[in-house]
Amino acid sequence: MNEFKLPKQVQLCEVAPRDGFQAEKKWIPTEEKINLIHRLHQAGVTSMEVTSFVHPLAIPQLKDAEQVVAAVRHLPGLALRALIPNARGAERAFQAGIKEVKCILSATDAHSLANTNCTVDQALVRIQSIADYSQSKGIKATGSISVAFGCPYVGEVSPQQVERLILSYTRLGIQEISLADTTGMANPRRVFDLFGKMRDRFPDVTFSAHFHNTRGLAQANVLAALQQGIVEFDSSAAGLGGCPYAPGASGNVASEDLVFMFQEMGIATGTRLNDLLLAAQEMKKVVGHDGGSFLLQAGVPKKHEQPAGQTKEEKS
């Protein structure tokens, strides 16, 4: 019998408050955002991308970044992360009390221009200033690479291009890097191969994965990444999110679907599935829709049914 190499534990980062909300045109009141972050925290979420410090005119939905962070930054055991596009964003994040900022970079110029109105090389200049600022203030800068598994504008993205960008990040002192399948073009073999190559090439980098479920492969891609030793994953309650500038993009993998898979496989997430489901239901109610969530539709199987609001961690 073959061996199935799976970890005992994973670390999830909940991104609905950033990646989910930013995709919503209709204004979500600040108090609703704060309430939902509380609900997610109560479900056991320990890491969350709570907002983005972008220009209010670029993403009006997140113009309340400071207020949101002020209201949730002291929640016990919750590590906050904010996405930032430039040094001005890093400055705002620092002043708001954020300890970890995430830089964004696209694997292709076409996506970079569509998403952030600059080429990849221009984005690297911005990131240099973020890295400098962060180091001077003692906050952690992490990085992401969008469309790392394929680009909706140009198609294939070579491992060499991804390697080049990771190298650029590491030269700026950024050692925690997320590879993102922004529009659902990854497949398990590509995920396995790319993470394998990049882990071999950059043994000191901590990699995480960010998968969208556009073509139904997010969970299979997570399984492939797990087998390559990746244990950090982004997910979004109710499957909300998607890149507004990427044609055909749909939601992030739903946190409740991912937690369900891990729990079923006996892999600890620290999250309580039933409470997370309640938070996702609330999220769906507030936003008016979900972004593709199987668990919200099918529920947990009978063997797992138990009272909501429990505090003991579930065992599969």
Add this chain to the structure above:
Amino acid sequence: MNEFKLPKQVQLCEVAPRDGFQAEKKWIPTEEKINLIHRLHQAGVTSMEVTSFVHPLAIPQLKDAEQVVAAVRHLPGLALRALIPNARGAERAFQAGIKEVKCILSATDAHSLANTNCTVDQALVRIQSIADYSQSKGIKATGSISVAFGCPYVGEVSPQQVERLILSYTRLGIQEISLADTTGMANPRRVFDLFGKMRDRFPDVTFSAHFHNTRGLAQANVLAALQQGIVEFDSSAAGLGGCPYAPGASGNVASEDLVFMFQEMGIATGTRLNDLLLAAQEMKKVVGHDGGSFLLQAGVPKKHEQPAGQTKEEKS
């Protein structure tokens, strides 16, 4: 770098004409059924479960089994399979010209009683008579085990129970056995473990897998099964299907989603994705809905776009 053990080729069996249609209350005209089977055949499908020879009062939708088979049995390169509940069904199938019949068995009495109104042991008596009849007529009998990865009525299903049923099948001379996740209770680790154990225990049995996507894990489950050497999978165009007697059940994994995953991973299916998508669209139009299909919603990524109706097999 670790090794990702994947096959070069898989064999899919298209089950929409049986598993999909039987779940539809609204009558689908016989000529529409035949047309859809032709469309699937034109897309490169080489194995299909075309109907079920059950009593017309039990599943009125499939009362035209004989007519459907008569119209498609001579399609070149297409192996037909029919589901049968008893020896009378096997007799009808044989008379219609079917060369392969599939027996059904549930892993639990609760599901067996709900699905076929008999206990597991009573079902085995029926299967004995099917096996005897099939052997006397020289047609192949294969078997399936429903709810093999978990039962919506009783929860966990032990590997010992599955082993016992496989043993019963083999004693009747049935050596091709499908393990079915009828209501989406499987997870990749369970799939990997169960197939691993059963392949070790029954090296002469050819196993196949039948996954529903109730909780979004069908593709990940396929990936786990692949790594255990399973290369035969059922799928349903447009994701149609589901067990009408199983609470919470939703569609089979969509053929187009599964073919997309295989194609992306460089695993040959013999199916032309674009033609399959057209067939699935037609299926959705005829039936009035799909059963959960990502590809019907998101389409193929840009790098794969090419004219429909092509005859050359696509390369990923």
